[in-house]
Amino acid sequence: MDIRFEGAGVSYGAHVALAPVTLQLTEKRIGIIGLNGSGKTTFARLINGLTKPSVGRVIVNGRDTTDAKAILTNVGFIFQSPQNQIILPVVRDDIAFGLKSRGFKPAEIAAKVEAVLQRFNAAHLAERRAHELSGGELQLAALCSVLATGPDILILDEPTNQLDLKNRALVQRLLESLPENAIVISHDLELVANYERVLVFHGGNLVADAPAGEAIRCYREIASG
Numbered sequence: 001m002d003i004r005f006e007g008a009g010v011s012y013g014a015h016v017a018l019a020p021v022t023l024q025l026t027e028k029r030i031g032i033i034g035l036n037g038s039g040k041t042t043f044a045r046l047i048n049g050l051t052k053p054s055v056g057r058v059i060v061n062g063r064d065t066t067d068a069k070a071i072l073t074n075v076g077f078i079f080q081s082p083q084n085q086i087i088l089p090v091v092r093d094d095i096a097f098g099l100k101s102r103g104f105k106p107a108e109i110a111a112k113v114e115a116v117l118q119r120f121n122a123a124h125l126a127e128r129r130a131h132e133l134s135g136g137e138l139q140l141a142a143l144c145s146v147l148a149t150g151p152d153i154l155i156l157d158e159p160t161n162q163l164d165l166k167n168r169a170l171v172q173r174l175l176e177s178l179p180e181n182a183i184v185i186s187h188d189l190e191l192v193a194n195y196e197r198v199l200v201f202h203g204g205n206l207v208a209d210a211p212a213g214e215a216i217r218c219y220r221e222i223a224s225g
């Protein structure tokens, strides 16, 4: 993974959502923390081209994110509310949908759907209706749909939000076992406590870029100030 921010920032009119950032991300696990509205999601959306920089540019594995098609296939994004990203009513169909839209043939789609369901021990969810799933099951279904397409980089926006302790532990274990590169936005500090690199945002500025311990200390200071 090679993500480069070259003076990339985002403004909405006069409001600066993210002041220009210059950095390179290559670590396997990267955490992003900060208060509500501090710019975390804006930063993450720049990586898969969902948000375009107002200034500067973002290069992911050698490609500018303004080349949206290339980036979207490279970077999987799991949104804060996975129920909003599951498009088809039945889990199996939703997983297949992402593959179909990427041009895979029916036999390949069937094989990839089975493979991802096996990989995450999620076969029991295959025929379930997404709107009937619990929060943890929804996270699992969303992970299956996104990872079936084989992204190099996975971005998860608050993956343990609203989960009970059991489902939270399930998602944490899943994250630990993923071979993919992952960028995790979280208010759940324990989730990123072992990460080698954690970015802290405050008021649209990147205010710390450090190993988890130091970054979390910085965030606690901001939050108590």
Ligand SMILES: Nc1ncnc2c1ncn2[C@@H]1O[C@H](COP(=O)(O)OP(=O)(O)OP(=O)(O)O)[C@@H](O)[C@H]1O
Pocket (backbone or CB within 6 Å): 012, 015, 016, 017, 018, 034, 035, 036, 037, 038, 039, 040, 041, 042, 043
């Ligand atoms: N499409 C938009 N139009 C206008 N302002 C926006 C837009 N998207 C984000 N913002 C603003 O940019 C700032 C940063 O938002 P962002 O979603 O990146 O914060 P966040 O750190 O992810 O917050 P949270 O923890 O609450 O999810 C906020 O002030 C937000 O209101």
